[in-house]
Structures are given as C-alpha cells and as structure tokens.
Amino acid sequence: MADLSTNFVGIKSPNPFWLASAPPTDKAYNVVRAFKAGWGGVVWKTLGEEGPPVVNVNGPRYGAIWGADRRLLGLNNIELITDRPLEVNLREIKQVKRDWPDRAMVVSIMVPCEEAAWKAILPHVEDTGADGIELNFGCPHGMSERGMGSAVGQVPEYVEMVARWCKQNTRMPVIVKLTPNITDVRTSARAAVRGGADAVSLINTINSITSVDLDSMSPEPSIDGKGSHGGYCGPAVKPIALHMVADIARDPECNGIPISGIGGVTTWRDAAEFMALGAGNVQVCTAAMTYGFKIVSEMKSGLSQWMDEKGYTSVAQVSGRAVPNVTDWQFLNLNYVAKAKIDQDLCIKCGRCFAACEDTSHQAIAMSDDRTFTVIDEECVACNLCVNVCPVEDCITLEAMAPGQTDPRTGKVVDKEYANWTTHPNNPGAVAAE
C-alpha cells in the first residue's frame, strides 16, 4: 500500500493533507478535531504581533457562488488574521503540538514589515515547538490596507527581505505564502528563493466581489449596506492555482523550491493534480469549511488507491510528474490533429453540442430530423467545446487522427513528425527547421 507520509522541508506528516491557515485552524478545539479526523498537519491561523488583537466585522464574513443544486463553488472572505490574544494562541499551539507530535504544526505569521517586529515574534513561536512558519504575504483584504499581507507579497523586494529576516532569526523552516494578486507569480517566488525561504505555498485568496444584492445595491458580503473586496477561494480558483504552481515548478530561477499547493483542493484527485504539477503536499480550507473535517478520509483513501493502481509507493514519486508536460503554447505540436466523435449509444440527444458548435464555434455538428448529432469532420477543428458542454461524460471524445490520414478539413496528410509554431511558415520569426 502506498506510503502517504511526507517530509516537506523537514516537516514530517503522516499524509500530505494539511489544513491551510484559516478559520478551521484558529483554535486548539478545531485543530484537535481535525487531527482526530486524520489531517496530516495544520498551518495555524495567522498570528499578529503582541498587543490588542485585530477586530473583525460583526456582520457576514463570507460570500459565495453556487453551482447546480446549490453546490458551493467559490467562497470569499473578509475575515482578518486571528482576533485572539497572541499568548492564547501560542499556549494552545504548544499544547496541541505536544499532544500530537506526529502531525505537522506550522504557524502562520503576519506582523508589520519591520525587522524588529519579526524578530520579536519568532522566538515565541519557536518556543511552542512548532515545526515551521508560514509568512502570510497573501491576505488580500483588510491587513493589506495596513501594509501587511498581500501588500508585502506584491512587492518582491519586501518578500525577499522579510524571508531573509526570518531565516536569520529562526531555526524553523520558512514557508512563504504567495498572493495570486500579481501579474506573474514567479517574480514573488524568485524573491522568496533569493531571501532563502525553504518553500513557497500558494495560492492565497484572490481579490473578489462574489455578487451584488440587487435590492440594496450592496456588494456581498454586505456590512450595513457596504461591501469590500474579499479573498476568493474554493473549487472555482483551482485552475488559477494549478497554473501558478506549475509556473513556479518549471521556472529555472525558482530552482526547484518546494511547493505547498493551495487553492480549491476538494478531493484526492485535486490533491494529486497539485502534486503532479510540483506540489510536495497540499493545504485545504474551503472543502473543510463546506463539508467538515471528515473529507480527509476520502482524500487519503482516494490518493492511496490511485497511487496503488499506478504503482507509486510514495508521495514524492508523484510530485512533479506532470511538470515536464507543461510547456509554452509555441511548443505545442501543430501536426497533432484530432476530431470530435459522438458515441450515439451514449448520446441523449439534448443538442447542446449542436447549439454550442452552430452558434459559437465552427458549424461542425450536423443535426438530423430525428435528433441524431454527428460531427462534420470537414469542419471540425477539435476545439473541444462540444466535449465540454455535453452533459454525458465520455459521450463526445476527441480522437487523434493517425499519421498518414488526410484531414478532411485541410486536405493535408497528418504528419507523424512533431512541428510547432517556432518553425511554422506563417510565423514571421520562424527559425528554419533543421
């Protein structure tokens, strides 16, 4: 059976599923429940500097969007870092780590962007016996207005500087949590690498307004008729997070820095995808907030079963497996030709493929009087839209044409040789093929 245990920058945990720094990890009560449920580790909700704690709004902290059957797809929040006294959190962290020595205990920290502030808090955290720290450079709301969170994460020089301060002032591994609210996440990741960080974690939440109340004309979540942007998370952000993780994983300047993957991980499959794109473990929040801590049982059993089926014996074997297949558009094989194919036995004749193709694509699906839908190979560019809108899984598939066959759309014979844009005759900057 697959070994799910991980050693992430020296932090050991029985499985790669950690709870992200967020409301589920704000108190010993929650964290103990999570550990009882089987989570491999937690990143304790962000601690601030000593003194009067931050205050939260007293109205709604979350907004959401839903899919069919009110399935939660995206969540946003305007909650700040922990609003409990620092000493209470430190005491609880110490106790929980003592009671659960095999679980990863990482502490998230956000203090003003001054060396003294970081120097002051690090010994306190170290004293708890925590396994590592995560620098919250990502929180996009509230704290960023005070020059912390994503306000730091958006300036690579600050990321590097604070990471360096921390490395100089603690023995604990330093994980830098990155904000996605930037144009190129690699810039921040490289800064973390330069600052000596042991790892990066991403993504933090995305600036968002989930909806507008059309009666009160207030954004949601609405506090007394006004709203502020919140941080967006949940299944809806997973594609954005996967891209950013992959970008860092394949960036030579990031030099293979370990990645803790975050962003919409809801099932074992999501976790496996993050790890395939380079994450050494994953952090989960929204799924736990939606369904409770028990979901980790499915995550563990699912990942374990899949790893067994594939013959992977350790999480490390999975990590980064898909990275070599992430490339730039210009290197995609233009000689690869596929056609959509509709399985008539599976087709339920809803006609959505037809509407999509006819109205918005290439008019490559024919509809007969008896509602038989067939692909017109002469028109099909294999765009995949029909596959995506079909409500029946595997009813429409894209089938690759074998080399030597003639593409009825272009009249050209499918070439078995790989050829991409860099050598394409239409490319003004094409280099001659060798």
Add this chain to the structure above:
Amino acid sequence: MSNSQMTPGVAAGRLPAEAYRDNFTDLHAPFDAHEAAVAADRCYFCHDAPCITACPTAIDIPLFIRQIATGTPEAAARTIFDQNILGGMCARVCPTETLCEEACVREAAEGKPVEIGRLQRHATDTLMGAGVHPFTRAPETGRRVAVVGAGPAGLACAHRLAMLGHGVTLYDGRPKPGGLNEYGIASYKTPDGFAQAEVDWLLSIGGIETVLGKRLGEDLSLGALTDDFDAVFLAIGLGGVRALTVPGAEKHGVLDAVNFISELRQSPDFAILPVGRNVVVIGGGMTAVDAAVQARLLGAENVTIVYRRGREAMNASAWEQDLAASKGVRIITHAVPVAVHGKRYAQEIEFAYVSDTLEPTGETFRLAADQVLKAIGQQIDRSPEGLTLEGQRIATSGPGRTGMKGVWAGGDCTGTGEDLTVTAVAQGRDAAMDIHETLMAKG
C-alpha cells in the same frame, strides 16, 4: 350506525371523515421554492428541445425552467401562458409521462425526467396566486365571436380572441364554465376549486361575456349564431355516452362514469356520496381510471377495471394504470361485458374473455357489482345542423375550420385531438388565430 367499506350494496359515508380529506387532497403536492430550484437545476436547456416538440401547445419548456432557476417564476408563467392559457390546469392533469417528460433527455439519460409538470405548476401557481393576469386586450376590433362550450378549447379560444381585441360571447350548457376541467377530471388532480378559480382568472382579461345554461340545439341554433356573430367557434365536447347494450344494462346501479365523476366533482361533501361495496368500471381510458380510483377513495371495498383489450392498448397511460393499482384497483383485460345480473339493482356483471381480435374465447366470469360504471367512450351529443361529421365527430381541416363558412370547431367534439386538455387548448388557440386573421382580412 355508520357505514364501512363492508356495508353491502350502495352506501355513503363508508370512511371516517378525515379519510376523505386525505384521499382527495392534491395527488402531487406543489413544489416549494427550494424543491423547484432543485428540480429546475436538472434541466439541460436542450437545443430545439424534445419536450417542446412533445407538448401539444409547444410551451418553451427549457426557457420557463431557466426562468424558474434564475428566480423569476412570474416570467416563467408568462412564457407558459403565451402558449397555453390553461397552463395551470395542464400542469395538473397533463399525462406528462407520455408527453414532455417522456421526451425529456434525462428520461433517456437516467430514467428520471425533469419534473416539468410540477415545475409548470410552480410557475403558474406563483403568478396566479399573486392575482396577476399577464395579458391585456388589444384595442377593440368591433368583431364579435360566439364561442360555444366553455371547456378547455372554448376558454383558450375565447381568451385569445379577447386578447386580440374581439368581443366574445362564451356559451355553455352547464351551470358553471370549465367543461371537463370542472366536471370531468378526477378531484385529486384539481382540488380546492382550482378549475373555477382558473376560469375566473382567465376571464379577467375582459371582453368575454359568459352565458351559461344555454345548449346548442336547445337554446341556441348554429344558424342564429352565424347570423348574429362574425364567427362561431364550436367546442361542445362529447355530451353523449355510448350505450351499453347487454341484457340488464338498465338496472339500477349501472351508471355513466362521466356522471359519477361530475357528481363527485360538484358534491360539497364526499361523505354524502353513495358508492358500491363492489364497483366494476368498464373501459380503458382516463375516465375509467379516474372513476375507478375515486370509487376506491370514496370507500368501495373492491374496484375492478375491465377492459376489452390488453393493457398496452389502454388510453390510460402506464402511469395512470400504476396509479390505479397503487390505490388498490384491479385491472382485468381482454374481457367484454355480456350481462348485468340482479333484480332491480345490479348485483353481478358477467364478462366473456376475448382474444386480441375480440373473438370470445368461450370462457366467462362474474364479478360482484353493486355499481357498474360505464367508461366505454363518449360521442357527440347532437350534431349541429349543416356540419359534416367524421367518425361521429365534427370534421375539421387546418386550424379547426369546419366545412361551414364562419364556423370553426375544436376540442373533443372534433376528431383530431387525443381527448386531452392540452390538445383542446392548442386547438382553441389556433382556431382563434385563424378566426382573427380571417376577420381582419375582411377589412
């Protein structure tokens, strides 16, 4: 002493009072907003959707379901009423399992169609419950149309004509308008006075004068109507019931199922309605099922439907047959009545088994029968003078044109429908459009 299911003969009050309330409540409870949202979520918004094609009134079902899903059931109702002004009743009585829901792609996918009928009811109930009539009349055209028969076809025709600005006089021979909606459909499909409420709501468009208790051939003549009005629409239904021509058919307790149902529908109290301990219903259509099920709900101990052909030939859908079975009705097929036995009152009915081609097999059997309800088909009561009949119904072509100038017809009295409310509505609506075009073309 009170009666029970075991009380011999024909008796009222066989059940405790609360049993009647439970038995005759809504067959399908209405969706609440959450249930409607969940059900609406399942619609795939098909292209050129099969459900629309399957609907005789061609309601844009995916559109109205999307309107429900996006929180505007009122707009959904408008979409429905645009095509079918009796969308509220149709939501209750349509055999959706053989129409829109049979065609639903999720029936193909999972054997569980989107619950279109109940969603339609959610939308129409929402708008009607708010007392909103979503249509206004066009300016008066000065044309006057007589609509004879205030059943589904007549009501749909009258409403459409009034909307287009014509003046309508709506006649009906019964004391109340509504036709079979009021008199002929099982009570549990349209409880709480919905049929009359719907008529009142429909008439609130204005421009429709209702004249009740006037019957064509008695108080009205087609000749006089064509003289007095610019056009006439006949929706007189099938007032006659086919006769049962077997020995003993005249005995007490042998009734027309349609009369049994209409008395039940008009009764202020189900407990006062007499019903046999043993009831036999002859026939295989919706009327047979409606009568049989209601006989059970009134407290009959044994109710049997006997039909001359196989189940697959029954006009009552498989769903209706299952409903009957679930209410404890037994269905016997391939048998025809040969005699009703008893002195003055029916006591037994004798049947002969027949083959698929209705040849007697030589075997007979008897069923105890305090009541025999005949649901063996209806026919046009009296043919209006000068009209061509086809198979004992008024012959029409195109959108309800009879052979006679200025006279249109629709609903069950014509031979083109499937005797469904929804088909009658479509015919009334389409005839109205044709009448409108004809009248306006005259200049």
